[in-house]
Amino acid sequence: MSTDETAPERTLVEAVSDGLHTEMARDDTVVALGEDIGASGGVFRATDGLYDRFGRERVVDTPLAESGIVGTAVGLAANGMRPVPELQFMGFVYPAFDQIINHAARLRTRSRGRYSCPMTIRMPFGGGIRAPEHHSESKEAFFVHEAGLKVVVPSTPYDTKGLLASAIRDPDPVIFLEPKLIYRSFREAVPEESYTVPLGEAAVRREGADVSVFTWGAMTRPTMEAAENLAADGVDCEVLDLRTLSPIDRDAIVDSFKKTGRAVVVHEAPRTGGLAGEITSLIQEEALLYQEAPVTRVTGFDVPYPLYALEDYYLPEAARIEDGIREAVEF
Incomplete structure (x- = not known):
């Protein structure tokens, strides 16, 4: 937890946005892609401002095709980039399962270490926001079951930015699940500078x-x-x-x-x-x-x-x- 009382207070979704801005400024191999993430800033405005700051080469609006989004990210990751694809809701992930399970999670093993897959798949997940069907799933166990994937779920704005930085910098694929019920429920101090919260620690x-x-x-x-x-x-x-x-x-x-x-x-x-x-x-x-x-x-x-x-x-x-x-x- 941050002890910097002068740090700006942010909501969880603002911490996601701040983390993306910080990591993309720090490392020009980080790219974002997904449906409506560009000029409109994403369905929850998590990518707000990225397009204006980093341009269309690094913030890519994609067609509505989850398999294509993740498959493209796998190719980018295998060739030295650090893509951060967004799937608008966890309930939309199923068309991308083949790419996540058969390619992203297994790339290091299948290539005998020649390739890694440093990508972070962002997914708002969970219920409580009165959404329609396919928008409220909480199926984290699917991904925990698959060797080769890390699965991260923040619960505070401070942890969100730090865990997202750790996920983006990780050499292997990370499923980054964002609990949308608390996207805007509360604020806490989130430092403006870059920092990490280690993966794998409760x-x-x-x-x-x-x-x-x-x-x-x-x-x-x-x-x-x-x-x-x-x-x-x-x-x-x-x-x-x-x-x-x-x-x-x-x-x-x-x-x-x-x-x-x-x-x-x-x-x-x-x-x-x-x-x-x-x-x-x-x-x-x-x-x-x-x-x-x-x-x-x-x-x-x-x-x-x-x-x-x-x-x-x-x-x-x-x-x-x-x-x-x-x-x-x-x-």
Whole structure:
């Protein structure tokens, strides 16, 4: 977390924009491409000002063709550039799966190290903004399952800029998931200068002794709210924001669980096959003898993402997270 009180305060989406501006100014091999990212500044205005500053050679408006966007980025990355393709919503990624899984993730392995694929695929993801169908998916587990990809999910503006810089500078492909529910929810100080936040390291958002709560992205804020509410009842929650889902910070998870003996995992993705299951398995394998209660999962449901009238019932919110924490503590 930044301690520079003179730094300008930015929202999360402004931190994305600032990070892109900073990295493109720092390294002229960084290029941005995607639908409407140029003169219009992107559907969420995350690329606002890039076109005017860096020009059409480095900020490229593409056709509506996700496979083409990512495939072009793979070719650029293999030839010395550092492309940052944007897919407008995570729900639009499926046409690009072939390029991501069969080419971007495997380029280093297939070429026996001759080529790498330093590209950062930006995707707004998650629900809560009353969007139509295909705009609210939270399917991070798809990408965590694939060797060769890193998966990053920021939850604060400061982390967003630093993690984005680390992703762009990384020698391999990174899926950079931006929780659009909190794009403009709050502000915090974000330094104007270049800085990085390391990939693969979780952040302890709240220290506690009774139960460890693991979460990421937009679910970090309601999890913190639930933890503060429970503190009034004497329940001392430790909240870990994982930030990077692949590689996941195994040591931070295990160390926290050894301290508390109880765990809750909160994510908005569907329960079955979600990352909560992987985290639960990690705890079983590495810290079974410290366990005082079953691991509780507070997640989305195993249904298609609902339209806006039912969105609030689908997403974990503070009250449901509190119930999950109580279940673990009172076992």
